[in-house]
Amino acid sequence: MNSNNNYKKILQEAVAKKYKKRLLVDKLVTIFTVVCVIAAIIPLGSILLEVVKNGASAISFEFLTQPQGSIGSGSGGVGPAIQGTIIVVGLASLIAAPVGVLTGIYLSEFAKGGIFPNLVRFFNDVLTGLPSIVIGIVGYIVIVLSIGSFSVLAGSISLSIIMMPIVVRVTEETLKIVPHSFREAGYSLGISKAKITLFIVLPSAKNGILTGIVIAISRIAGETAPLIMTILGTSLFFTGITGPVDALPLRIWRLASQPYESAHAFGWGSALILILMILALSVGLRLLAQKRSSFKGIT
Amino acid sequence: MAIEEFLASKEERVVESTGKHQDENVVESTGKHKVSIENVNGWYGKKRALKDINLKVKEKTVTAFIGPSGCGKTTLLRCLNRMHEMTPGAHADGRVIVDGADIYDKSIDPVIIRRRIGMVFQKPNPFPTMSIFENVSAGLRLNGISNKTIIREIVEESLKNAALWDEVKNELEQPGMSLSGGQQQRLCIARALAMQPEVLLMDEPTSSLDPIGSSKIEELLRSLKDNVTIIIVTHNMQQAARVSDFTAFMYLGDLIEYGSTNQIFMNPEKELTERYISGKFG
Amino acid sequence: MFTCLVVGAAAYTLLMVGLVAFSVTKGSIDIFSVEGIDFITQSDWNAVEGRESFGAFPYILGTLLSSAIAMAIGVPISLAIAVFISEIAPPRIGIPLSFITELLAAVPSIIYGLWALFVFRFWVRDLIEKPLYDAFHGYLPFFAKTPFGLDIFTAGIVLAIMIIPIISSICREVMRVVPDSQREAAYSLGATRWETVRMAVFPYVKSGLVGASMLGLGRAVGETILVTMVIGNVIGPSAIPTSFFSQGQTLASLIANEFNEASSDLHLSALIALGTILLILTMGINIVARLLVKKKIKVSTGAKAQ
Numbered sequence: 001m002n003s004n005n006n007y008k009k010i011l012q013e014a015v016a017k018k019y020k021k022r023l024l025v026d027k028l029v030t031i032f033t034v035v036c037v038i039a040a041i042i043p044l045g046s047i048l049l050e051v052v053k054n055g056a057s058a059i060s061f062e063f064l065t066q067p068q069g070s071i072g073s074g075s076g077g078v079g080p081a082i083q084g085t086i087i088v089v090g091l092a093s094l095i096a097a098p099v100g101v102l103t104g105i106y107l108s109e110f111a112k113g114g115i116f117p118n119l120v121r122f123f124n125d126v127l128t129g130l131p132s133i134v135i136g137i138v139g140y141i142v143i144v145l146s147i148g149s150f151s152v153l154a155g156s157i158s159l160s161i162i163m164m165p166i167v168v169r170v171t172e173e174t175l176k177i178v179p180h181s182f183r184e185a186g187y188s189l190g191i192s193k194a195k196i197t198l199f200i201v202l203p204s205a206k207n208g209i210l211t212g213i214v215i216a217i218s219r220i221a222g223e224t225a226p227l228i229m230t231i232l233g234t235s236l237f238f239t240g241i242t243g244p245v246d247a248l249p250l251r252i253w254r255l256a257s258q259p260y261e262s263a264h265a266f267g268w269g270s271a272l273i274l275i276l277m278i279l280a281l282s283v284g285l286r287l288l289a290q291k292r293s294s295f296k297g298i299t
Numbered sequence: 300m301a302i303e304e305f306l307a308s309k310e311e312r313v314v315e316s317t318g319k320h321q322d323e324n325v326v327e328s329t330g331k332h333k334v335s336i337e338n339v340n341g342w343y344g345k346k347r348a349l350k351d352i353n354l355k356v357k358e359k360t361v362t363a364f365i366g367p368s369g370c371g372k373t374t375l376l377r378c379l380n381r382m383h384e385m386t387p388g389a390h391a392d393g394r395v396i397v398d399g400a401d402i403y404d405k406s407i408d409p410v411i412i413r414r415r416i417g418m419v420f421q422k423p424n425p426f427p428t429m430s431i432f433e434n435v436s437a438g439l440r441l442n443g444i445s446n447k448t449i450i451r452e453i454v455e456e457s458l459k460n461a462a463l464w465d466e467v468k469n470e471l472e473q474p475g476m477s478l479s480g481g482q483q484q485r486l487c488i489a490r491a492l493a494m495q496p497e498v499l500l501m502d503e504p505t506s507s508l509d510p511i512g513s514s515k516i517e518e519l520l521r522s523l524k525d526n527v528t529i530i531i532v533t534h535n536m537q538q539a540a541r542v543s544d545f546t547a548f549m550y551l552g553d554l555i556e557y558g559s560t561n562q563i564f565m566n567p568e569k570e571l572t573e574r575y576i577s578g579k580f581g
Numbered sequence: 582m583f584t585c586l587v588v589g590a591a592a593y594t595l596l597m598v599g600l601v602a603f604s605v606t607k608g609s610i611d612i613f614s615v616e617g618i619d620f621i622t623q624s625d626w627n628a629v630e631g632r633e634s635f636g637a638f639p640y641i642l643g644t645l646l647s648s649a650i651a652m653a654i655g656v657p658i659s660l661a662i663a664v665f666i667s668e669i670a671p672p673r674i675g676i677p678l679s680f681i682t683e684l685l686a687a688v689p690s691i692i693y694g695l696w697a698l699f700v701f702r703f704w705v706r707d708l709i710e711k712p713l714y715d716a717f718h719g720y721l722p723f724f725a726k727t728p729f730g731l732d733i734f735t736a737g738i739v740l741a742i743m744i745i746p747i748i749s750s751i752c753r754e755v756m757r758v759v760p761d762s763q764r765e766a767a768y769s770l771g772a773t774r775w776e777t778v779r780m781a782v783f784p785y786v787k788s789g790l791v792g793a794s795m796l797g798l799g800r801a802v803g804e805t806i807l808v809t810m811v812i813g814n815v816i817g818p819s820a821i822p823t824s825f826f827s828q829g830q831t832l833a834s835l836i837a838n839e840f841n842e843a844s845s846d847l848h849l850s851a852l853i854a855l856g857t858i859l860l861i862l863t864m865g866i867n868i869v870a871r872l873l874v875k876k877k878i879k880v881s882t883g884a885k886a887q
Contacts, residue, residue, distance in 0.1 A: 015771075033665035040745055050696055099593050134601070137856045193584075249806070253691060274689065
């Protein structure tokens, strides 16, 4: 076919003309992506570097255990903040983790379709995206105003509202991966659904769920905004659930706003402590998971 | 047809994998060789999936690669347009000479050779966000052809050559995915044909189609080969017997036997070939 | 019994949502009953007793502008990173890289803020703002004010850094759903790698990519502590940004700044109302985003001939 040869020639010409440019574009795009990757890594490197560099010098036993000395003096430490973080985050986890896991179990194992589960899922997604400052406002109105004081309780409940949806989602997704044959084996033996879930399905999803919980805890440990209007942030140690308390993220913010070098140094030190605590949590989990699984679960 | 072909090809009986002659300038007097595969080895990491293949494919014919699963026929096919090396860890060495130019030459970019060597895959893969028209013209637009008239002409001709034009000529704006499986495969053939390839590689093109769709494509091959050299991988021996002029039988990475289809199926030289043909294994 | 437990737990979610809705409504009702819809369009911020007047407009602008900068910088970079990890890099580079981006996502925003306040802002000021100012301040109003590093521009850049891990990891996830057969089709036509991504991958997951970006936007809009540390913290009409280098204020950052020192109930109510606006904005963004991402992943896996 004559037209065939014509087209072939047209195409050959077009290819020859354009291909240098196309190869150039391809190379440029590749370079661009590499540049972007490097651009994203540099901040990470810088952050870690600065935190370690500036924070390490502030760390001492006194720093870890004492309350802050008079402002600007450079004495004392952030002991109350460390304690406060552990208490508030710990309490929040105690609330959010069980409720979150149970809800995840409901959505994955017990929900039969219909409006209620879909509503729960939808609102769970909504909760995940809420700005944490708004959660702080909720904590303020619901707890602080009712009790009458800034308190550990308000902070913990606020943090738990942030943490819970994360746990729900991870639990549901992890449970969905567990093969159906596990459940069917239980049914065929006449075991009740509750027992199957608790003793067969859940253990095999244990690792994934625990990982999710730890990720959620790491997330709320770094949250500052909701704490501003719930725990206030004092320089005293823990006085009671209904009393105010300090926490590391809050303390860092306050320290950074002060005009003194010593305060800034404390801020970096606190940042280092915070990162180390979060790291310890993740590593601790990994070790725990490895030790426990002689039988490897699904996840 | 078959006997004449057979007699003619006796003159230029292709060399088997024992690798007799490596002189690339040997040009047979009757019938040009479009693709000359020389000492090709294909690797997946350290595993050698193709062992020193030597094969010459005649121009404007249909050549079938057959053999049991894992024999390397698809790997060999994908070496012919340098798609094999795109699998992570995979590479190939040797030479594949198309019209005198070795596509494995270091100075040639694979992007260019794929203009001359097109491919159709096992499962039809039209671009789902494009219309029928856009699918067929995709390769043309990539290469900067902007003349709308030319594009329309090439699209029409390609669809006609793929035996799809009559069915879609009034709905070229419809999404490519709205067609049936067999039609989608012909769409993919049209898309490949639009690039005016000289060689068309087909990797089990009918294995995911129903019998009617399959037979339409087999019919297609008969007219296609007037313009394009076709190499088809198939696990369906009967299909190879139906559509191909030449057949290469492979087993575990080796080229066992290669000859005209008639000869391979009716009078195989190697015992292994005979056993495969008669279904003793596969 | 166990069933009751799990159903109760699920209901807890709804309870929480109800609490949120209740709180913001109760808290903002005062200011809205006094000012009505004007609250959203006004710009003054006067807490003096007797002459109280509050308007959210500058902070809405501040939120939108800082987020817009974050998106303009963050989305292309996130896409580029996703393309690199999923289409270009071999696994032994890609896997550690995606791990590193996950690390970026895990850094608490207070630490981003600390770093931005003491380190990064000087980079921005010296490497980006000063040159831009020197070059353009006569001609382009957006670069008018003398930059000293604590302004909307810096806030936008740091927000970008913060949302990049989120956007790029979701982009990567949706791109992974694209079947290889699509890429092979493009390559077999002689496409270069970038052309393959552009022709076979991006269109396939377009709505997923948009959804990922919007999730990043939702995060940027709601970010508080990081913004309040670098944005300059002005209030009232002077908070209306006139240049990239203006000091500014966002809805979230103002709440954080003034909440504990609110001088009157109306003042407090105004702050909570800012939160309500923020809440509605974020909810809208996130709902649309999730719909887009879910739709893309569902369509790709439940698809027909593929």
